[in-house]
Amino acid sequence: MKNIVILFSGxxxxxxYLATHLPQDKICIKKAICNNPKAQGIKKAIKHNxxxxxxxxxxxxxxxxxxxxxxxxxxxxxxxxxxxxxxxxILTPVFTKQIKSINLHPSLLPRHKGTxxxxxxxxxxxxxxxxxxxxxxxxxxGGEIILQREISKDGLSFDxxxxxxxxxxxxxxxxxxxxxxx
Ligand code: GAR
Numbered sequence: 001m002k003n004i005v006i007l008f009s010g011x012x013x014x015x016x017y018l019a020t021h022l023p024q025d026k027i028c029i030k031k032a033i034c035n036n037p038k039a040q041g042i043k044k045a046i047k048h049n050x051x052x053x054x055x056x057x058x059x060x061x062x063x064x065x066x067x068x069x070x071x072x073x074x075x076x077x078x079x080x081x082x083x084x085x086x087x088x089x090i091l092t093p094v095f096t097k098q099i100k101s102i103n104l105h106p107s108l109l110p111r112h113k114g115t116x117x118x119x120x121x122x123x124x125x126x127x128x129x130x131x132x133x134x135x136x137x138x139x140x141x142g143g144e145i146i147l148q149r150e151i152s153k154d155g156l157s158f159d160x161x162x163x164x165x166x167x168x169x170x171x172x173x174x175x176x177x178x179x180x181x182x
Pocket of ligand 1: 009010011012013014015041085086088104106114115117166169
């Protein structure tokens, strides 16, 4: 059995997909950690009976101080991998040097690192967009890529493209977890 911790900040739709689709005989979600008390994903943790820790990032003086508390909380569990599923924080070496983690990002990296990647991908000069899952290192959205999934933008409205990315990213993240744990 492999143990994972999932980090999220907002709606938690990727978190919920993992809660319902990961093979339960092989992978256990030991807990979820959220940094935003207003996140919709909190209800999903309760619904699926997944232990949830709230570490409100707004109360910490700087990123390092938050990361120290985050690392401490992760280390309480016997964890093989930490999964960033919509975790909207830049992590410092305090975290990246100690924790093996992967991150989901809704663009074909290295295109469009950072925020609003779906909008930026839709509006760029390429005919295709997609999603990436990568190991987390000190560089924002810059770690080694585990896998990418691509779709054509041809003929799609922004809403259609957005929905396709939201569907595509869930299975991509699940597949990448299996790779990272293998
Ligand atoms: C997802 O689209 C994910 O790819 C993106 O945040 C969203 C979270 O949705 N992540 C990033 O942009 C990371 N840089 P969710 O809360 O419904 O899972």
